[in-house]
Each structure stands twice: as structure tokens, then as C-alpha cells.
Amino acid sequence: MKLPRDFYRPLAVGAPEPFREPPVRLERMIHFTPPHIEKVRAKAAELAAQVDVILGNLEDAIPIDAKEAARLGFVAMATMLKGAPAGVWTRVNALNSPWFLDDVTTIMAEVGDRLDVIMLPKVEGAWDIHYLDQLLAQLEAKHGFRKPVLIHAILETAQGVKNVEEIASASPRMHGMSLGPADLAASRAMKTTRVGGGHPGYRVLADPDAAGAPRASAQQDPWHYTLARMVDACAANGIKPFYGPFGDFSDPEACEAQFRNAFIMGCAGAWSLHPSQIQIAKTVFSPDPQEVAFARRILQAMPDGAGAVMLDGKMQDDATWKQAKVIVDLARTVAERDPERAALYNF
Ligand code: GLV
Ligand code: MG
Numbered sequence: 001m002k003l004p005r006d007f008y009r010p011l012a013v014g015a016p017e018p019f020r021e022p023p024v025r026l027e028r029m030i031h032f033t034p035p036h037i038e039k040v041r042a043k044a045a046e047l048a049a050q051v052d053v054i055l056g057n058l059e060d061a062i063p064i065d066a067k068e069a070a071r072l073g074f075v076a077m078a079t080m081l082k083g084a085p086a087g088v089w090t091r092v093n094a095l096n097s098p099w100f101l102d103d104v105t106t107i108m109a110e111v112g113d114r115l116d117v118i119m120l121p122k123v124e125g126a127w128d129i130h131y132l133d134q135l136l137a138q139l140e141a142k143h144g145f146r147k148p149v150l151i152h153a154i155l156e157t158a159q160g161v162k163n164v165e166e167i168a169s170a171s172p173r174m175h176g177m178s179l180g181p182a183d184l185a186a187s188r189a190m191k192t193t194r195v196g197g198g199h200p201g202y203r204v205l206a207d208p209d210a211a212g213a214p215r216a217s218a219q220q221d222p223w224h225y226t227l228a229r230m231v232d233a234c235a236a237n238g239i240k241p242f243y244g245p246f247g248d249f250s251d252p253e254a255c256e257a258q259f260r261n262a263f264i265m266g267c268a269g270a271w272s273l274h275p276s277q278i279q280i281a282k283t284v285f286s287p288d289p290q291e292v293a294f295a296r297r298i299l300q301a302m303p304d305g306a307g308a309v310m311l312d313g314k315m316q317d318d319a320t321w322k323q324a325k326v327i328v329d330l331a332r333t334v335a336e337r338d339p340e341r342a343a344l345y346n347f
Contacts, residue, residue: 008172011137016148018172022239025052025087026337029272029281030119030178030242032057032091035073036066044077048084051278052269052337055089058103059121060183067099071106078111085337089152091119095128104132108139108149115149117175122183123153125163129170136173148173154244155230156180157187168233176240177230178271179262181223182247190222195247197254198222221261231266243270252280259284282338289344292331295324 008018031047033040035056048054056074058067078088090107093099107115120132129151136149152175153160153167160167161184168174181196192199198219206216227243234241243262246255255277259270269285272278287295298316301309305321314320335342 010141011134012141014141014144015137016140016146018148019150020172022150022175024333025116026333027052027087027240027242028269028285028334029053029278030055030089030269031272031278032245033077034062034066034070035077036062036069037073041073041077041080044080045084048081048086048088051086051272053087053089053116054081054084055091055119057091058099059091059093067093068102071099071103075107075110078107078114082114087116088114089117089119090115091121091154094122095120095131104135105139108136109143112139112143112149113145113147117150117152119152119154119178121154121180122157122160123155123167124157124159126166126170129153129167129174133171133173150175152242153177154180154183155226156183156244158184159187161226161229164229164233165236168237168239174237174239176242176268177234178242178244179223179227179230180244182245184226192222195245196223196243197246197248197251197258221258223258224261227262227265227267235266240268241266243267245271245273246277247273249274249276252276256280256284286334286338286341287327287331291327292345295327295331298324299328 008020010017029051030053031051032055033044033047035041044054056070056077058070058074062070074090081088092103092107104118118132118136120128123129132151136151140148151171151173155161155164155167155177156179164177168177185192199222200219202222203217203219208215231241243259246258248254259281262270263284270281272281297311298320301311302316302321305318308315308317310316331345332347335345335347
């Protein structure tokens with residue numbers, strides 16, 4: 001086992017010091033773009049003004065004959081986005097694919113100083129993180145970068161879920177994790193062809209009554225268990241959990257419900273795969289103004305966070321003070337980037 005004191009040492013001579021605390025950034029949506037398409041690249045700067053994170057996707061959904069064009073397209077896009085307010089991320093191909101090595105080496109050589117996060121798909125265990133961690137340290141040293149690129153894992157295999165705690169604590173380079181419901185469904189042999197969301201067959205039925213009235217039934221959330229495990233693993237290690245993709249663009253209500261469940265459970269954001277999902281994520285992952293106002297009243301009523309007070313008939317103590325602080329801290333981070341929200345919060 002690695003000695004605790006070595007955990008924060010750079011993994012290559014000349015590589016930057018790992019972050020002790022990950023940078024505080026607003027990441028309500030990770031907006032996916034296909035960088036091999038010229039029209040998309042042409043709009044990247046405009047998009048970067050609207051989203052918190054812009055991601056160039058190189059993995060699934062990119063045709064095999066466009067893999068290289070996507071890689072080079074991302075290099076062009078990231079170069080263009082120098083100085084843009086959004087975070088710049090890429091999703092590289094999987095570790096066992098024929099494209100991974102060139103994805104990482106080319107992108108680090110060309111735009112490694114502009115890249116914030118590499119999203120690594122199909123992570124199965126800490127060993128996958130250790131490999132990319134070492135490789136990135138070598139490339140950062142080789143190219144003389146002073147800021148480490150972070151790693152974001154996609155949790156999308158049964159083996160990954162089994163090892164989620166080890167993945168979350170594998171390296172100080174870990175930024176966070178996203179739930180990938182499409183690949184995870186396949187890996188588990190779940191019987192669905194959807195990308196996230198509920199399923200009409202996954203429900204709970206009320207008991208029959210003596211009069212034989214129609215029985216109430218409600219759909220359940222098939223992702224609740226995994227999301228909860230992922231949130232605990234991330235929170236316990238000081239990194240950020242995210243819900244991933246919602247594939248039915250014709251059902252914004254269901255997308256909003258899925259995103260909101262994730263937000264309430266502790267997630268920082270979700271993926272937006274379609275422009276219509278940007279606004280949904282912005283609304284959901286920014287705290288509700290009424291909730292912010294109430295949370296501020298709690299903080300004001302208990303300036304040192306100790307003791308107990310009653311507000312509108314509700315008991316407040318140290319624990320609700322901490323809950324209120326989570327909401328107000330997030331609202332302040334949102335307000336710094338989003339003047340419309342700042343006005344709603346009265347900051
Ligand atoms: C995302 O990559 C997923 O598989 O859901
Ligand atoms: Mg996937």
C-alpha cells in the first residue's frame with residue numbers, strides 16, 4: 001500500500017503538485033459536443049458563454065471513421081476557447097480502445113495547459129485511475145505544465161459500482177464521477193433500451209382492497225441505489241458526484257425530474273446532450289430562491305451555528321445550520337457566474 005505521505009507527491013519528476021483541495025467551480029451542466037463537426041466548432045465560443053463546462057466527446061456516439069477528426073477537432077476547439085469562462089473538458093476513448101493513447105498524448109501535447117478535466121469512461125477500479133494518473137504526470141512534466149489536469153470517472157459498469165469507493169479515493173487528481181446509465185444498464189443486463197430515466201415496468205403496486213378497486217401503482221427510480229452509492233463515495237472523499245445523460249430529448253419533464261432527484265441527493269450537475277437540456281440543468285442545479293432565502297434566515301438566526309432556534313415552527317440546530325450553509329455557499333457560487341440568479345437571490 002502507498003504511504004499516506006506519498007499520496008500528494010507528484011508522480012513524475014517535474015510534474016505539478018497535485019491539488020490538496022480541488023478548485024471550487026460551478027459545474028451545473030457538462031455540455032457534450034461532437035468536435036469533428038465544423039459547424040459545432042464554429043459555435044463553441046458562443047456556447048462556452050452559456051454553459052459551465054464544454055466537453056469535446058471522443059468516445060461513444062463518435063463514428064469510428066471520425067475518431068481522429070474528433071481528436072483534432074477538440075484540439076482546435078480548446079485552442080479557440082483560451083480565456084473562455086467555461087471549463088474545458090474532453091471525454092477520451094476507453095483505456096482498452098485503439099484510440100485512448102493517441103487521444104491523451106495528442107491532447108496533452110497540444111492543449112494540456114488549457115484542459116481542466118479528462119473524463120475517463122468505463123472505469124472498473126482504482127487501477128484505471130492509477131494508470132491515467134501516472135501517464136498525465138509524465139506528460140505534464142514533459143510539456144512543462146504547472147497545473148494538473150483532473151480526472152473524472154464515468155461509473156458505468158457493474159465492476160465499477162462494486163469498486164466505487166476505491167475509485168473515488170484513488171488519487172488527488174480525482175475531480176468527481178458521473179453515473180452512466182446506458183452502459184451500466186448493458187453491463188448489468190438490465191432490461192431497458194433507454195438512456196437514463198424511469199421505466200414503465202419498474203414500479204410498486206399497492207395491495208388489493210376488499211372492494212376490488214383499481215390498485216394504485218407508481219414508477220420507481222431504477223438509478224436511486226447507484227446514485228446514492230456514488231454520492232456517498234464522492235462526498236466521503238471530497239470529490240463531486242454528477243448524474244450523466246438523459247437520452248429522451250422529447251421528454252423535458254422527465255429529464256428535469258431525473259436531474260432534480262440527483263441535485264437533491266447531492267449531485268453538483270448533470271450532462272447536457274442537447275441544447276434544450278442546458279436550461280433544464282441551469283434551473284435544477286441552481287438552488288431555489290425561496291430555499292436560499294430560508295437558508296439565509298437560518299444562518300442569520302444562529303450566527304455561530306450553535307444551539308437551537310425555531311423558525312416558522314421548524315426546529316433549527318447545528319445540523320440544519322450546516323444544511324443551510326451548503327445551500328447559501330452554492331447560491332453564492334452560482335451568483336458569481338450568473339447575474340440573473342444573483343438578482344433572484346438578492347445578493
Ligand atoms: C454514458 O456514457 C452512459 O453510458 O450512460
Ligand atoms: Mg457510456
